[in-house]
Amino acid sequence: MPLVMYAVGLSLALLGWLMPHTALSNIFFVVGAIVAGYHVAVIEGVEDTIAQSKARGKFTPNSHILMGLAAIGAVLIGSYWEATLLMLIFSGAHFLEEYAEGKSKREISRLMEMTPTTARKIETDGTIREVEVSELRLGDRVKVLNGDQIPIDGLILTGRTSVDESAISGESIPREKVPGDAVYASTINGKGSLTVEVTKESSETTFAKILQLVEKNKNHQTKTATLIQRYEPVYVKAVLLAIGIFMLVCPLVMHCSYTYSIYRGLVLLVAASPCALAAATVSVTLSASSNLAREGVLSKGSSYLSHLSEIKAIACDKTGTLTKGKPEVTNAYFMKGQKQQDLIDVLVALEKESNHPLAEAMVNYFEASEKLLIPVENQIGQGLLGHYKGSVYRIGKASSFQQVPEEINRLKDEWSKEGKTVVYFAKNEAVIGAIALMDLPNQHAKSAIHYFKEQGIHTTLITGDAALTAEAIAKELGVDEVKADVLPEDKSKLVEDLQKSYGKVAMVGDGVNDAPALVKADVGIAMGDGTDAAIEVSDLVIMQNNLSKLVSAHRVAKRMKKVILQNVLFALGVVAFLITVSLLGKADMTISVIVHEGSTLVVILNGLRLLARK
Structure with a gap:
């Protein structure tokens, strides 16, 4: 709604600017300024000032108040277009800043969706009943079918499987699990069926702790106040006080009329309004x-x-x-005396029947000369097994083999020290090859x-x-x-x-x-x-x-910080200059507005330099 009002106000101001300068055009200017600036000047100016003042127990104005008063002052002295221009630029800068900042709260809805809500609880009589995860207690047993999301932290009582724990550990390679191993809520079970004993209630699981920490840290996040924001109330109060004193003292010291004094005070108000300062960061960001x-x-x-x-x-x-997030083959070795290409053909035929990330890596790495059709058996904890031409071929983790040549054991130790995952390839349970895989930089x-x-x-x-x-x-x-x-x-x-x-x-x-x-x-x-x-x-x-x-x-962030500093110093310099010439009586409303808008244009153009690629 505020943006709609701003668009309406802008349209009215443009209509007033396009038509001949008459009382009607002035009405368009005033109404346009009120509509466009209502949200910023009234809601975020007056209402926020009242709210902040109540909260802190002292008068705490913001620059929105100052700009609103400046626009009112411009109207009082008959500078209708200047008043509208001030309000349009300040409100537009405010909305652009809101857009740039996003003001978006950190959402964890997707995270919550990943939390399991139900589990298959095994009752004392052996029957299985679907229950809410929150109902599970320590010592309860749950059934986890292949492909299921594990509902709670626990220990495997029966079953062998591989579990995708990337949501918890960040590890891209699924972990082999056997009875006695721990499993975690929200991880994904592979092809095996498991019976799991609950070791943590739902509020204490590893995944629940992730949620709690995200929420806790999210609530503690606060936007660091900029120098402008920190000193804004002080500056605004100083300006209001100074202008009030000026309007009262000027007739006594300079013997001028109160009408002239009010006029000079309003000019000073416009001069002191931080228009360029408000836009100093918008174009840059x-x-x-x-x-x-x-x-x-x-x-x-x-x-x-x-x-x-x-x-x-x-x-x-x-x-x-x-x-890269996916393992790749880094090393491969086959024992001498073996027909390497024949072994590769068998290896590829076995791995093509698996959807394991390691299998995908090997299929991508090795090139088969002949496409073989080999029935494959996936043995949890043992690997892939297939029969071909009277021999049994198996590929699996190194620890599952007994007959390992010293040469291959040496390579395995060497590759493991480099952080690589090593699997063995065997013919009739005699290891004849080794493959090292790693998630590469x-x-x-x-x-x-x-x-x-x-x-x-x-x-x-x-x-x-x-x-x-x-x-x-x-x-x-x-x-x-x-x-x-x-x-x-x-x-x-x-x-x-x-x-x-x-x-x-x-x-x-x-x-x-x-x-x-x-x-x-x-x-x-x-x-x-x-x-x-x-x-x-x-x-x-x-x-x-x-x-x-x-x-x-x-x-870009370093350049942005540098340009913002340039803009802020320039904007402060312009304000200081305008205040000085206004106090000396060398500037009227028109000059103040022109210099203000000129300085605003300068800081915006300076910020637009960051659009250029370097």
Whole structure:
């Protein structure tokens, strides 16, 4: 509705400007100013001033009041168009600033949708009953079918499976689970059927803690007040007091009429109104945001770009952020004496029957010369098994094999130290090959880390993955510090520790498990291909998972801060100049308005420079 009123007011003002200058055009100007500026001057000016004054127990005006009085003053002295222009520019700047900032609350609705609501509870007589997850208690047993979302934290009593835990740990490779292993709420069960004993009630699960931390940190987020906002009430009160004194004292000191004194006071009011100051940041932030949006970086508010320019440390998740998010084959070895291409044909035939991420990686890596049709059996905990030409072939995790040549064991130890996942390929249970896989760094990660280190910004890798894998990635990229085996609820605490040690911190992530840390950080940055929850609670979104865009965002943010400082200093200089010449009687209403609008145009054009690519 405020924007509709502003559009109506703007239309009336334009009609008044286009028609011959008569009393009717003046009416159009006045009505246009009232309609366009009602929301800003009355609701956010008068009403907010009253509310803030009551809350603080003292008079706390804002610049909206000053601009409203300036417009009223212009009308009183017959400068109708100038009054309308002042109100249109100030209100327009206000609405543009609201648009730039977004004023959007951080939503966690998508996160909540990921929380399981029902479970298959196994009763004492063996029957299965569907119940609300909140009804489950410690020691209860639940049935989890293949493909189901695990409803609650617990221990596996019976069944073998692989579980996608990326929502909790950020690890892209599903974990093999056997009786006695822990499982977590909201993770996804693979092909096995499980019986799980409840070890935590729904309010205490790992996923529930993620939700609680997001909500807690969300509520603690406050927009850092700018210098203008901090001193706005003081400035407005000083101007109102000074003009009131001027109108009363002027006739006594200068022996002028009260009519002239009121006129000079109104001119001074217009001169002191922070029109250019109000627009000093609008064009800059809009231009910076537009520039970044064009480059694939979406900002939810200019304050976050300002924070980004001031960060002293940056923490990054591993999977899907610094890495590609999918495992790839890095090494392959087959024992001598074997026909390698024949083995590859069999291996590809086995893996084509699996939808496991490791299988996909191997199918993409190896090229079969002959397409074989081999019946495949997926044995949970053992891997893939197939019969071909009288032999049994199996590919699975290294620990499931007994007959392993020393040469392959040596390679396995070497590759494992590099943080790689190693699987064995066997013929009749005798291992004849080994394949190493790893979620590799994405192509932009190394240059991005190098850039931030050049800027004197501390870099940290925070991941729920194993230490060996994390350290291998960190070493390759040149990351300063590694925090591995981190639970989701601890990521937020680590960000807080970085804030205490370095100051402002940015967090980059893509998963649900990163959400608490993204909210806790001064700037939360989500990868565009990440989960909806991470995107919704973040401040910046990097599209296409391209970290070079984050480098561009940091550069633009630094330029934005510099241009804002230029605009603010210029606007303050113009106000000081106009106040001086007004006090000396060298400026009238027309001159004040022209200089005001000219200075506003200057700061807007200066801000528009940020639209240019560099």
